[in-house]
Amino acid sequence: MPWYAVHTKSRHEYKARTSLLQKSLTAYLPEMEVWSKRKDRRKKITVPLFPGYLFVEVDALDNHVKLAILKTVGVVKILGKKENAEPIAVPDDKIEAIRRLLEKKAEVFTFQYPKEGQAAKIINGPFAGIEGTVVKCDVEKEIFVVSIDLLQRSVAIKLEGFQISKI
Secondary structure, rough: OOOOEEEEOOHHHHHHHHHHHHHHEEEEEEEEEEEEEEOOOOOOOOOOOOOOOOEOOOOOOOHHHHHHHOOOOOEEOOOOOOOOOOOOOOHHOOOOOOOHHOOOOOOOOOOOOOOOOOOEEOOOOOOOOOOEEEEEEEOOOEEEEEEEEEOOEEEEEEEEEEHHHEE
16 A cells, blocks of 8 residues: 655644544654753653654545545645645655664654755854854765854854754
8 A cells, every 4th residue: 555745734743643543544653762951851752753744554545535634633735746736655665664764773863954044053062052154065074164253253164064053
């Protein structure tokens, strides 16, 4: 049976999964454990691997089933091509690869690097906490040049990927 990727409202993945299961549809929400930092403690929490998305397995995606999915609480759309908005099935081997990755309990990190011209915050190193603008970036080498205005002068700093975050 084919799988389809479903886009949900922000932070509605669990509610959408529960509603789809109540409609007797097979829903898969890949989750990973991450450390959550609070002011006084660190705690491991479970979060969606792909925030805003989950997968639904159906025999045939006819109009009745499509409508049932789209009327589910928290569901925005079923992903597909833009031209005709026809949903595209996710290959079974991709779903299986996600399951194998999560079974291994390997620590998974997701990064959203800032692009050139975007505001960024330095999170590690001697300039930690300072905000600036990304002037140049090489995502493959994880090297970023950030311009910081200090005392009405611009200073460019070369940083690595783990030292910067998108604002």
